[in-house]
Amino acid sequence: MHRFANPTRFMRYSAAVLPWAAWATAVLIVIGLYLALFVAPPDYQQGESVRIMFVHVPAAWMALFVYTGMAAASAMALIWKHPLSDIAARASAPIGACFTVIALATGSLWGKPMWGAWWVWDARLTSMLVLLFLYLGYMALADAFDDPARGAKAAAILALVGFVNVPIIKFSVDWWNTLHQPASVIKMGGPAIHLSMLAPLLIMVAGFTAYYIAVLIMRMRTEIITAKLRSLQMSRSERQS
Amino acid sequence: MTAFWCLVRRDLRLAFRRGGDSVNVMIFFLLTITLFPFGVGPEQAILMRIAPGVIWVAALLAAMLSLDGLFRGDFDDGSLDLMILGPLPLEMIVLAKCLAHWLATGLPLVIVAPLLAVLLSMDGEGFTTLIGAMLLGTPILSLVGAIGAGLTVSLRGGGVLISLLVLPLYIPVLIFGVGAVDAAVYGLAARPHILILGAMLIAALPLCAWASAAALRLSVE
Amino acid sequence: MGGYAAFVWPALGLAAVAMAVLYLQSHRSLRAREAELESLQAENSQESQQSHEA
Numbered sequence: 001m002h003r004f005a006n007p008t009r010f011m012r013y014s015a016a017v018l019p020w021a022a023w024a025t026a027v028l029i030v031i032g033l034y035l036a037l038f039v040a041p042p043d044y045q046q047g048e049s050v051r052i053m054f055v056h057v058p059a060a061w062m063a064l065f066v067y068t069g070m071a072a073a074s075a076m077a078l079i080w081k082h083p084l085s086d087i088a089a090r091a092s093a094p095i096g097a098c099f100t101v102i103a104l105a106t107g108s109l110w111g112k113p114m115w116g117a118w119w120v121w122d123a124r125l126t127s128m129l130v131l132l133f134l135y136l137g138y139m140a141l142a143d144a145f146d147d148p149a150r151g152a153k154a155a156a157i158l159a160l161v162g163f164v165n166v167p168i169i170k171f172s173v174d175w176w177n178t179l180h181q182p183a184s185v186i187k188m189g190g191p192a193i194h195l196s197m198l199a200p201l202l203i204m205v206a207g208f209t210a211y212y213i214a215v216l217i218m219r220m221r222t223e224i225i226t227a228k229l230r231s232l233q234m235s236r237s238e239r240q241s
Numbered sequence: 242m243t244a245f246w247c248l249v250r251r252d253l254r255l256a257f258r259r260g261g262d263s264v265n266v267m268i269f270f271l272l273t274i275t276l277f278p279f280g281v282g283p284e285q286a287i288l289m290r291i292a293p294g295v296i297w298v299a300a301l302l303a304a305m306l307s308l309d310g311l312f313r314g315d316f317d318d319g320s321l322d323l324m325i326l327g328p329l330p331l332e333m334i335v336l337a338k339c340l341a342h343w344l345a346t347g348l349p350l351v352i353v354a355p356l357l358a359v360l361l362s363m364d365g366e367g368f369t370t371l372i373g374a375m376l377l378g379t380p381i382l383s384l385v386g387a388i389g390a391g392l393t394v395s396l397r398g399g400g401v402l403i404s405l406l407v408l409p410l411y412i413p414v415l416i417f418g419v420g421a422v423d424a425a426v427y428g429l430a431a432r433p434h435i436l437i438l439g440a441m442l443i444a445a446l447p448l449c450a451w452a453s454a455a456a457l458r459l460s461v462e
Numbered sequence: 463m464g465g466y467a468a469f470v471w472p473a474l475g476l477a478a479v480a481m482a483v484l485y486l487q488s489h490r491s492l493r494a495r496e497a498e499l500e501s502l503q504a505e506n507s508q509e510s511q512q513s514h515e516a
Binding site for chain 2: 130134136137140141144145150153154157158160161162164165168169171172173175176179
Binding site for chain 1: 465466467469470472473474476477480481484485488489491492495496498499502503506
């Protein structure tokens with residue numbers, strides 16, 4: 001673990017990994033989309049609109065996965081003071097927020113032909129919405145501090161608090177939904193899922209994960225270079241004065 | 242233990258002297274609830290249906306508005322630094338301040354809530370449950386809010402940011418608080434909701450104290 | 463698309479655009495910082511060369 005704590009080492013490894021991640025993203029998503037759009041059969045109940053599921057479900061999973069990653073990185077930053085952890089957490093936030101927005105928008109577009117409304121307060125969508133607020137709060141807090149290191153630490157505490165709350169919120173929203181739900185609602189994703197649908201779904205998830213890795217590396221490298229720039233500029237102005 | 246109660250008394254005395262905070266929170270509560278009939282119309286059936294939700298949301302917002310002052314006064318004049326150096330662990334300091342905050346701003350909301358429920362034509366069946374649920378819920382609001390307050394105390398424009406951080410965390414309290422009152426009004430069992438609120442309060446005590454103390458340590462350094 | 467085209471394509475398009483924008487923005491910002499770092503390091507080595515010669 002501590003082998004990777006060195007920013008210089010990280011810069012070297014990440015430079016090597018980045019092109020692979022970028023290519024994997026492109027290849028996996030293209031294959032996944034092809035299978036999703038042209039090979040997978042239309043759903044018995046939902047027809048062709050189920051194609052949206054192949055973007056909606058991976059995006060929703062990634063939204064949760066990235067938040068979990070942020071919480072884990074935050075824990076490492078706070079407990080073990082791992083130097084790259086809070087950079088990783090901050091860099092992940094916009095990516096996770098992007099996935100959450102995609103999940104909400106595609107969920108809405110999937111829901112309109114299904115339920116006849118652009119937005120329904122079903123448990124899944126509502127929980128996604130609250131997750132978006134958690135992401136936005138995290139980003140707002142981290143940016144509010146002048147010192148980015150302190151901002152990252154404060155946001156780390158918030159990320160952990162949020163993470164503990166995610167199951168509580170999910171449970172509460174599920175409960176609230178069953179209290180107010182009249183009849184049955186078509187469950188997104190249907191009952192058991194057939195292999196012809198599972199394969200493109202998993203490939204899309206893999207593609208999205210590769211995407212996350214690629215963008216995460218880019219953003220972390222940017223952050224590390226920015227920190228280096230800051231210290232260089234400060235020592236320059238000290239020497240000149 | 243006496244240091245704890247000293248701090249509670251001190252904070253209460255300060256709140257009492259300022260007076261503004263508790264009274265403002267109650268007025269805000271009243272005003273917000275009054276806005277709803279203007280918004281949705283005075284028809285009793287509608288007001289009755291939304292009364293528990295409106296009361297709880299208004300209580301949430303009122304509690305949230307008072308959060309900024311939880312640590313800011315002590316942070317600004319340096320008392321917080323002194324307190325951290327003192328004999329009382331920071332987690333206990335947080336709990337003491339939360340208790341004082343709740344007594345000064347949360348408890349008044351609980352007392353006033355039934356009167357406002359009358360304004361919204363809420364069914365009398367729900368009154369005791371409303372009070373009970375709010376007695377459990379409002380301390381949770383102070384405790385969770387302390388985390389937000391601790392994180393933003395060193396920031397200049399902290400106030401609005403607190404709302405953004407804390408409101409998503411308030412949602413479970415809202416859901417079960419309203420659930421309890423709705424259940425009582427419709428003659429169903431409110432007990433499960435009340436029990437869950439109680440469990441959340443018990444869990445919040447150590448967790449929020451720990452998180453808020455960590456946030457304060459960060460803000461103060 | 464069985465009549466659902468008006469929903470499927472915008473959904474996919476939106477996701478594609480959002481992910482592309484994030485990717486490109488991250489990429490561009492990385493390139494910009496790298497360029498800044500290079501120029502700053504070049505200036506620094508120029509200065510230290512000059513002070514060595516002086």
